[in-house]
Amino acid sequence: MRFLPLHLxxxxxxxxxxxxxxxxxxxxxxxxxxxxxxxxxxxxxxxxFSEAEKDATRISAQKVENAAGNVSIFxxxxxxxxxxxxxxxxxxxxxxxxxxxxxxxxxxxxANDMSIFADQGWLNIENSSGEFTSSRYYLPEAHxxxxxxxxxxxxxxxxxxxxxSFTSCPEDKEDWRLDTSYLELNHExxxxxxxxxxxxxxxxxxxxTPYISFPLGDERRSGFLMPSFGTxxxxxxxxxxxWYWNIAPNQDATLSPHYMRKRGxxxxxxxxxxxxxxxxxxxxxxxxxxxxxxxxxxLIKFNNHTDIGSSMDFDVxxxxxxxxxxxxxxxxxxxxxxxxxxxxxxxxxxxxxPWSMSVLGQTYETxxxxxxxxxxPYRRLPQLSLNGSDDWFNDRITWSLSSEWVDFQHxxxxxxxxxxxxxxxxxxxxxxxxxxxxxxxxGWRLTQYDVVDSTQTTLDIDDRELSMISLDSGLFFERDLxxxxxxxxxxxxxxxxxxxxxxxxxxxxxDTGELDFSFAQLFRENRFSGIDRIGDANQLTVAxxxxxxxxxxxxxxxxxxxxQIFYYDDRxxxxxxxxxxxxxxxxxxxxxxxxxxxxxxLTAQWDPQRDTSDKRSMQxxxxxxxxxxxxxxxxxLRDLDxxxxxxxxxxxxxxxxxxxxxxxxxxxxxxxxxxxxxETLFGIAYDSCCWxxxxxxxxxxxxxNSHDSSLMFQLVFKxxxxxxxxxxTGILKNAILGYQPEY
Numbered sequence: 001m002r003f004l005p006l007h008l009x010x011x012x013x014x015x016x017x018x019x020x021x022x023x024x025x026x027x028x029x030x031x032x033x034x035x036x037x038x039x040x041x042x043x044x045x046x047x048x049f050s051e052a053e054k055d056a057t058r059i060s061a062q063k064v065e066n067a068a069g070n071v072s073i074f075x076x077x078x079x080x081x082x083x084x085x086x087x088x089x090x091x092x093x094x095x096x097x098x099x100x101x102x103x104x105x106x107x108x109x110x111a112n113d114m115s116i117f118a119d120q121g122w123l124n125i126e127n128s129s130g131e132f133t134s135s136r137y138y139l140p141e142a143h144x145x146x147x148x149x150x151x152x153x154x155x156x157x158x159x160x161x162x163x164x165s166f167t168s169c170p171e172d173k174e175d176w177r178l179d180t181s182y183l184e185l186n187h188e189x190x191x192x193x194x195x196x197x198x199x200x201x202x203x204x205x206x207x208x209t210p211y212i213s214f215p216l217g218d219e220r221r222s223g224f225l226m227p228s229f230g231t232x233x234x235x236x237x238x239x240x241x242x243w244y245w246n247i248a249p250n251q252d253a254t255l256s257p258h259y260m261r262k263r264g265x266x267x268x269x270x271x272x273x274x275x276x277x278x279x280x281x282x283x284x285x286x287x288x289x290x291x292x293x294x295x296x297x298x299l300i301k302f303n304n305h306t307d308i309g310s311s312m313d314f315d316v317x318x319x320x321x322x323x324x325x326x327x328x329x330x331x332x333x334x335x336x337x338x339x340x341x342x343x344x345x346x347x348x349x350x351x352x353x354p355w356s357m358s359v360l361g362q363t364y365e366t367x368x369x370x371x372x373x374x375x376x377p378y379r380r381l382p383q384l385s386l387n388g389s390d391d392w393f394n395d396r397i398t399w400s401l402s403s404e405w406v407d408f409q410h411x412x413x414x415x416x417x418x419x420x421x422x423x424x425x426x427x428x429x430x431x432x433x434x435x436x437x438x439x440x441x442x443g444w445r446l447t448q449y450d451v452v453d454s455t456q457t458t459l460d461i462d463d464r465e466l467s468m469i470s471l472d473s474g475l476f477f478e479r480d481l482x483x484x485x486x487x488x489x490x491x492x493x494x495x496x497x498x499x500x501x502x503x504x505x506x507x508x509x510x511d512t513g514e515l516d517f518s519f520a521q522l523f524r525e526n527r528f529s530g531i532d533r534i535g536d537a538n539q540l541t542v543a544x545x546x547x548x549x550x551x552x553x554x555x556x557x558x559x560x561x562x563x564q565i566f567y568y569d570d571r572x573x574x575x576x577x578x579x580x581x582x583x584x585x586x587x588x589x590x591x592x593x594x595x596x597x598x599x600x601x602l603t604a605q606w607d608p609q610r611d612t613s614d615k616r617s618m619q620x621x622x623x624x625x626x627x628x629x630x631x632x633x634x635x636x637l638r639d640l641d642x643x644x645x646x647x648x649x650x651x652x653x654x655x656x657x658x659x660x661x662x663x664x665x666x667x668x669x670x671x672x673x674x675x676x677x678x679e680t681l682f683g684i685a686y687d688s689c690c691w692x693x694x695x696x697x698x699x700x701x702x703x704x705n706s707h708d709s710s711l712m713f714q715l716v717f718k719x720x721x722x723x724x725x726x727x728x729t730g731i732l733k734n735a736i737l738g739y740q741p742e743y
Contacts, residue, residue, distance in 0.1 A: 030143055030718070032661065033170065033689035042108075043115040043140045049083040057082050057125055061092070070096040082125055086110040099126035107132065112187050113216070114139055114159065116151060129154045137161070139185070142192075142216045143168045143690075143719045148183075159185040168719035169690035176201045176691055176717050178212075190216040199717070201691075214720055222246045225254075226717065228728070232710035234329055236261035240268070250274045263290050266297075266330070280304035280316075285330065297330065298322045315347045324369045328702050340368040341377060354390040359383070368703065374415060378408040378510050398428040408510045416459065416508040418451030422531050426468070435476045443468040447531060451508060461506050466534055468525060471496045484551060491545040493563075495523050501536035501569075505577045508532065514575055517605060517615070519543075519590050522563045528575075538569040555594070562589040582609055597624045614638040626740040627663070630654045648672040653681075655732075655739040661687055665696065667735040677701065681735050692716040694741075698731055 049056060062076025072094045080087040080101070090105030101123045109116040109123075114137060121132030131152040137159075138145045146166025153159040160183070167177040180194035192214050199207040215221040225242040232238065242256040256268040266287040273280055283301040290297050302318040319342035321327060327339060345362040362380040389400035403423040410417055426443035445468060449461040474493035481488050512530030515521055522543055527535040543563030547556055565585035572579040591602040598621070605615035616636045623629040633651035653667035665683040670676075683696035694714040702708055712728045732741040 030689065032687065033143075043138055044086070044110055046084045046086040046110045046112070047081060054083050059094075072096070080125070082128070084112050085128065087123065098124070100124055101130075103132075111153070113141055113190075114185070114187065118151070121151075127155055135161075137166075139216055144216075145171075146177075157186070157188050159187070161185075167690065168717070173689070175688065178720065185216060187216070190219050191221055192216050201715075201717075220244070220246045220252060226715065226720075228712070228714055230710055230712040230728075232708065234708050235263050238710075263287065263292055263329075277308070278304060278306040287330070290329075296322060297326055299326060299330070311352055312348070312350045315345075315349075317343060317345050319344060320365060321367060324367045327367065328704075328708070340371060341366050355386070355388040357387075358385045360385070370703075373412045376411065378410050378415075378417075380406050381409050382407060396429070398430060400426045400428075406510075414454045416451050416453045418449060418459075420451075420510065420532075421448045422446070424468075437472075437474055439472045441468075441470045441472070445534065447534075449507060459506065459508075464502055464504065464507070464534070466499055466502060469498045470525065472523070480551075481548075486557070487549045487551050489545075489547045489549070491547070493541075493543045493545065495541040495543070497525060497537045497539055497541075499525070499534065499537040501572050502534075504533055504573055509575065512575075517586060517588060518603075519561045519563060519588050522565060522585075522588065527571075533573055533575065536569070536571060536573045539565050539567045541565050556592075557595055558591075558593045560589075560591050562587065564588070584608065586614060598622055612638070614640070621738060623738050626738075628656055629736060629738040630656065631737050646673055649678065653736040653739075655736050655741075663687070665732060665736060665739070665741075677707070679735065681731070683732070690718050692718065694728065696728055696732065698735075 058081040059074065059079070061074035061078040063074070065073040065075075067073060074092040074094065075090065078087075078089045078092045080092065086109065087101070087103070088106070088108045089103045091103070093102040094100070095102075103118075103123060104120045107116070107118040107121060109118075116132060116135055116137050118132035118135040121130060121135075123130035129152070131150065133150060135149075135151040136145070136147045137151060144166050145168075146161070146164055148161040148164035150162040151159065151164075161180075162183075163181060164183045165177050165179045166183070167174055169175050169177070177200050178194065179198045179200065181196040183192065183194045185192050194212045194214075195210065197209050197212045198205055209224075213221060213223040222245050223243070225244055227239060227241045229240075230238045238258065238260050240256050240258045242254050245253045245255065247253060251271075251273045253269065253271040256270075258266040258268050260266065264287060266285060269282075269284045271282040281301075281303050283299070285299040287297040289295070298321070300318065300320040302316065304314075304316040306314040308314055321342065342365040343362065344365065345360060347358055347360045349356065349358040360380060360383040362383065364377045364379070366376045383404060383406035385402075385404045387400075387402045389398065391398050401424070403421075405419065405421045407419050408417055422445070424443060424445045426441060428439055428441040431438045445464070445466045447464040449459070451459045451461060453459055472493075472495045474491060477490040478487050480486070509532050510530070512528050512532035515524070515527060515529050521527070522541045526533075527537075541563060542565075543561065545559065545561045547560075548558035549556055564587045567583050567585070570579045570581045574580060587606040587608060589602075589604050589606075591600065593600045599619075600621075601617075601619040603615070603617045604613060606612075607614050613636070615638065616634075618632070618634045620632040621629065631651070631653045633649075635647065635649045635651075637647040639645040639647070649669065649671050651667075651669045655663065655665045657663040663685045665681065665685065667679060667681040669678040669680070671678055677699065679698075679700040681696065681698045683694060685694040686692060692714075693716070694712075696712045697709070698712065699707055699709040712731075714728055729741050732739060
């Protein structure tokens with residue numbers, strides 16, 4: 001499945017983009033409904049009487065007659081009010097002994113969260129029960145209106161309707177309705193239940209169910225959610241029918257049978273819980289037998305956070321899949337399907353003033369079998385950490401301590417394993433003025449190893465002791481712009497770092513790699529991630545920043561950063577043990593701006609030695625509202641070892657209303673290097689007063705360089721229940737940065 005290239009889409013849609021509204025508040029599902037909905041229905045909340053008047057009854061009319069037997073007859077604009085009940089009619093006969101009202105002509109009753117319109121009926125004002133014929137009703141919170149030949153209610157808490165029909169659509173455009181033989185509305189639990197219900201859409205019977213339950217307000221209710229339909233090249237026609245289980249106020253679950261024509265029926269479950277000390281989520285997906293592969297397939301994902309008292313917490317993350325291709329075949333989004341490792345960890349943390357301690361156990365499941373076993377990450381079983389920082393002598397001196405002991409294990413017998421102990425105390429003396437700062441720092445790092453190689457021979461690794469000295473300094477200049485509305489700053493900064501060289505080639509690489517070069521990297525003490533390598537340094541960073549600030553609220557509107565490192569010695573500590581002799585680094589620059597609805601970010605890395613650009617990127621976002629966004633992106637990263645492997649990509653995405661009811665969603669992520677689409681998406685959404693629809697076509701590149709295509713469909717009947725399609729919603733959120741796709 002292929003789609004129209006995005007540049008052609010933009011040409012076709014550009015007039016509509018210019019025409020569409022450019023401002024939008026938070027999404028309101030009833031935004032497209034008439035101002036008064038429906039026009040012939042009105043609801044005014046009845047008055048809640050004071051405790052002293054709780055049992056009082058107020059009656060007014062144009063004319064009152066007293067008949068025999070304590071019977072009163074009220075005619076002309078009759079108004080009867082009780083606690084949370086208002087009744088209006090043309091004629092009311094009141095039997096005092098039975099507290100019974102016989103009501104006729106233009107009846108309008110406003111009760112708790114409900115209006116009733118009828119021709120005749122009766123009402124017992126003592127127990128707030130009654131019955132009406134040829135009735136219409138309106139539930140303003142749920143936005144439902146309907147009609148029924150017989151409507152009865154008890155104690156202003158339950159309403160029963162026979163052979164009723166209801167909808168959330170306006171009278172002049174009833175696109176959908178639900179016909180029921182019996183309907184009960186429980187105003188205490190805000191729940192509606194119906195028997196023998198037929199859902200009609202555009203005069204076509206779409207669904208029959210002998211029983212259905214739905215919410216009357218915003219509270220969660222157990223019941224079936226709307227089914228979702230789709231098709232994909234890998235699984236064929238797909239249908240999901242989710243059932244939501246409101247277990248308790250702090251627990252819920254969603255059980256979703258997922259039918260795939262080519263593979264079989266999968267069960268997708270999501271369980272969430274929240275207690276006074278814990279919160280967590282468990283996802284389980286299970287397919288008994290994949291018809292294409294003839295294997296059992298599953299996914300398990302569990303996250304938990306528990307507060308143990310006020311100073312201790314416990315976190316658990318568990319991820320597991322049955323096979324290496326599960327996320328490619330059945331994954332919910334491209335970001336997940338591109339994962340190469342799944343993490344499992346458990347962490348216990350303790351906090352006491354400036355100190356924090358933790359115990360971590362961490363393992364990984366490698367799901368990309370093309371990754372050699374020797375290249376897979378180490379397990380930490382366990383890692384013990386102790387860290388702290390505070391100020392001494394009235395904040396004149398800052399001290400910090402970071403330390404850890406960790407036991408590294410590995411699946412491969414060819415890898416070295418063992419323990420590492422590291423401790424790093426540091427002192428800083430921050431000196432500041434109104435327009436300057438100078439911060440000298442000195443630290444000492446001790447690292448010890450107890451390691452055996454693949455033959456279980458203990459490696460002879462000397463303790464590594466390094467002094468770490470730095471001097472950070474900067475100036476602040478500022479001036480007013482636009483008659484004092486803005487402030488522009490100019491901030492030069494110098495950062496000197498000195499770490500002596502020590503041969504570290506005998507130390508195995510447990511968790512260490514080289515960091516990407518960035519503006520923040522100019523001011524880091526170590527050019528490596530992890531601590532198996534501490535880079536030697538005798539270098540000076542020169543940087544310049546400028547910012548534009550809104551003087552009224554302090555928001556940063558623009559920022560420009562540029563910097564470079566000057567090296568006075570070769571960098572001998574490297575992952576490949578080959579010294580780097582350049583006397584200066586690449587020049588790195590960044591530009592960021594947030595001006596109203598526009599957000600821009602530009603980065604560039606320039607190699608002055610070769611006079612080439614090694615890295616550059618551009619991101620431009622225009623977002624006047626949560627459902628209106630246009631993103632333009634470009635990335636380039638040079639492979640210094642093989643320039644045929646350079647990464648160069650473009651990324652264009654948008655979500656935009658074309659008319660008041662139609663909107664489009666699209667993305668085109670393209671690899672210029674490979675001349676191949678990475679991800680293509682195009683969707684159309686229709687959003688009316690009472691129903692909404694979304695059709696999305698999606699095509700993305702798999703790990704094996706093949707493409708997987710899918711077509712997803714959502715139909716929402718507003719007010720009948722919430723719709724959650726994790727696959728479609730998740731794909732749109734990941735594909736279109738800033739877009740909020742929920743109905």
